[in-house]
Amino acid sequence: MNVYRYEENPLVTPASIKPHKEGFEVIGAFNAGITTFNGEVIMLLRVAERPVSEDHHTVKSPVFNPETNKLEILSFSLNDPRYDFSDPRVINQQGSDQFSYLTSLSYLRIARSRDGRNFTIDEDPFIYPSTNLETFGIEDPRITKIGAVYYIYFSAISKNGVGEVLVSTEDFKTYEHLGMIFAPENKDVLIFPEKINGKYYALHRPVPKSTGAPEIWIAESDNLLYWGNHRHLIGLRENKWDNGRIGGGAVPIKTEKGWLELYHGASKESRYCMGAVLLDLEDPSKVLARSDAPILEPEADYEVQGFFGNVVFSCGVLVEGDVVKMYYGVADTSMACAELSLQEILDSLVYEKSVISR
Amino acid sequence: MNVYRYEENPLVTPASIKPHKEGFEVIGAFNAGITTFNGEVIMLLRVAERPVSEDHHTVKSPVFNPETNKLEILSFSLNDPRYDFSDPRVINQQGSDQFSYLTSLSYLRIARSRDGRNFTIDEDPFIYPSTNLETFGIEDPRITKIGAVYYIYFSAISKNGVGEVLVSTEDFKTYEHLGMIFAPENKDVLIFPEKINGKYYALHRPVPKSTGAPEIWIAESDNLLYWGNHRHLIGLRENKWDNGRIGGGAVPIKTEKGWLELYHGASKESRYCMGAVLLDLEDPSKVLARSDAPILEPEADYEVQGFFGNVVFSCGVLVEGDVVKMYYGVADTSMACAELSLQEILDSLVYEKSVISR
Numbered sequence A, B: 001m002n003v004y005r006y007e008e009n010p011l012v013t014p015a016s017i018k019p020h021k022e023g024f025e026v027i028g029a030f031n032a033g034i035t036t037f038n039g040e041v042i043m044l045l046r047v048a049e050r051p052v053s054e055d056h057h058t059v060k061s062p063v064f065n066p067e068t069n070k071l072e073i074l075s076f077s078l079n080d081p082r083y084d085f086s087d088p089r090v091i092n093q094q095g096s097d098q099f100s101y102l103t104s105l106s107y108l109r110i111a112r113s114r115d116g117r118n119f120t121i122d123e124d125p126f127i128y129p130s131t132n133l134e135t136f137g138i139e140d141p142r143i144t145k146i147g148a149v150y151y152i153y154f155s156a157i158s159k160n161g162v163g164e165v166l167v168s169t170e171d172f173k174t175y176e177h178l179g180m181i182f183a184p185e186n187k188d189v190l191i192f193p194e195k196i197n198g199k200y201y202a203l204h205r206p207v208p209k210s211t212g213a214p215e216i217w218i219a220e221s222d223n224l225l226y227w228g229n230h231r232h233l234i235g236l237r238e239n240k241w242d243n244g245r246i247g248g249g250a251v252p253i254k255t256e257k258g259w260l261e262l263y264h265g266a267s268k269e270s271r272y273c274m275g276a277v278l279l280d281l282e283d284p285s286k287v288l289a290r291s292d293a294p295i296l297e298p299e300a301d302y303e304v305q306g307f308f309g310n311v312v313f314s315c316g317v318l319v320e321g322d323v324v325k326m327y328y329g330v331a332d333t334s335m336a337c338a339e340l341s342l343q344e345i346l347d348s349l350v351y352e353k354s355v356i357s358r
Helices: A342-348 B342-348
Strands: A024-037 A040-051 A058-065 A070-077 A090-093 A097-103 A105-113 A137-147 A149-158 A161-169 A178-184 A186-191 A201-207 A218-222 A228-234 A245-248 A258-267 A272-279 A285-291 A312-320 A323-330 A336-340 B026-035 B039-053 B059-065 B069-075 B090-093 B099-102 B106-115 B137-146 B149-157 B161-169 B174-181 B186-191 B202-208 B214-222 B228-234 B245-248 B259-266 B272-279 B287-290 B313-319 B323-330 B334-341
Touching: A024 A105, A024 A149, A024 A323, A040 A137, A040 A245, A040 B039, A058 A097, A137 A186, A137 A312, A137 B069, A149 A186, A178 A186, A186 A245, A186 A323, A201 A245, A201 B137, A218 A245, A218 B272, A228 A272, A228 B342, A258 A312, A258 A342, A272 A312, A312 B228, A323 A342, A336 A342, B026 B106, B026 B149, B026 B323, B039 B059, B039 B137, B059 B099, B059 B106, B137 B186, B137 B272, B137 B313, B149 B186, B186 B245, B202 B245, B214 B245, B259 B313, B272 B313, B334 B342
Parallel strands: A024 A137, A024 A312, A024 A336, A105 A137, A161 A186, B026 B137, B026 B313, B026 B334, B106 B137, B161 B186
Antiparallel strands: A024 A040, A040 A105, A058 A070, A090 A097, A137 A149, A149 A161, A161 A178, A178 B228, A186 A201, A201 A218, A218 A228, A228 B174, A245 A258, A258 A272, A272 A285, A312 A323, A323 A336, B026 B039, B039 B106, B059 B069, B090 B099, B137 B149, B149 B161, B161 B174, B186 B202, B202 B214, B214 B228, B245 B259, B259 B272, B272 B287, B313 B323, B323 B334
């Protein structure tokens, strides 16, 4: 796969962003939703901020309080036996694989560009946590434009779990909060950009507990607010690069061959790559073909090293003719962009046996 | 709380049911959905069957194959190091808290009664697994009647996870399969029996993995097929009988005081009791009051002992004036019924402080 990484990469880094809260530092500006608006490329950044700490014996956790509308900062001693601090991103319950708190809080902030390479970052957040389901932050937005409306949806994190919240905007100044559309545990929702045979469709990625794996499902809707007819779409593949967890990445791209979904897959060792899956144009619950090898994998320095290294994670692309401009988070730290050929991606897919025999 | 247990309890036991499949034994007839139809009480039983095994070195797992429409039986050696067989209900992955297979397969079968105490069991299943999301069985049905239509919904189990499937019937002879309405991991859905201010509502019980607990949420819909606006409703309570997991039980009962939901709560030690929560009549996402102590707890022999003892688990009640006829599964084995006073349940509830001060 020919991949042209921009010379300007990384395009946005934590250092280029002024913290929103005094006494905080920006540790990530990544996993941005992508669209165009008024002739500009809009990068809706996930910005992760954490309280600055000079004390190496305590770990802090910022928590949004929806009743006071303020951020509160909890402090934990590294000696507290109730918690496990070994993962810098989370404060885990000791002896459990569940987290109790996060060490940073993410919100959504706009970066704008005329050329898609040089970005100016808005002074203030665009979307900040606002409900009791967003107290630990909001993460990894995607943007689907339908008519004049931009639907923005993202993971909402709280002690009650991780689910997906929908908002809508027409001007990227104000927005309407439309509630949680996928209940915990779910993230990596991707709403298709048009109705297909009278229904809206969305990919989603439940994380079941008792049995099952973090895999990609598909659901349908008639109003974007309420979703049902959940069906399992594609799963992990043993002995491949996507044997740990998978989830949708960019808004599905309509091509002559089918709906092309650029998805992320992680290995069991948490190395995140991008791959592709092709879905039937008339019935996107039918899988036609899938990448054997990744179309993008962490190779550049800024992809391999960072807060959480070895990660490329796209939440949105722009397609211009045969050119796929894939914007993607790197190492849970910064944003980058690479161009790929749409035709080359399509040609690389391995078709399902049942499709070949048709 | 005054509880009148029927003298006929248990009303239905595995011994009273002829296995559907040759070479199988019925090990459970429990957690039935309840309604009335044509002047009879309908108990829609969850019947669990397993292959008879004389060989004590192997464990068998029945799995429905949706492509052949047949049941297949897998055999596992008790010495297989990949699996943990210590829980008789499941075959767990070794070193994981996830199950890989179940040791029995559940389906739904009708028991009918004129007096609500003496039941005749249909010869054949009413609803049997039929899709790739039901390969490990279907469990714990509830029934909500809206107009002339009986909506039946149940947990669907497969290697992809545990979600909730909806079907509808008007005659309890044929039904229409309406797909999975709540994606994994979710069960214990309870659809309210009428629209409230123009919306359908349902309780549901996600089981999140990364953070959060098995607690009760509420969602809304305009067509019963697609659900959204998910909100967290009530949680576990430390140092109480419901500190392990909770989930909806019976279809919510409309009273002058509010919607009364009889729910199940388990302790961390998996002792299952029934409690009650009262929701606002006009906005069921508002919690008004909740049981401090259980309204029913496992005390009778048939509740304490069985395949999985110390369990009372109601999936449906009949209300006649002040009498709540609570049908409930006992010890994951059989069905029983007890009568309680609706007024006494309402009087026992402890109101939220914010409600008292209104």
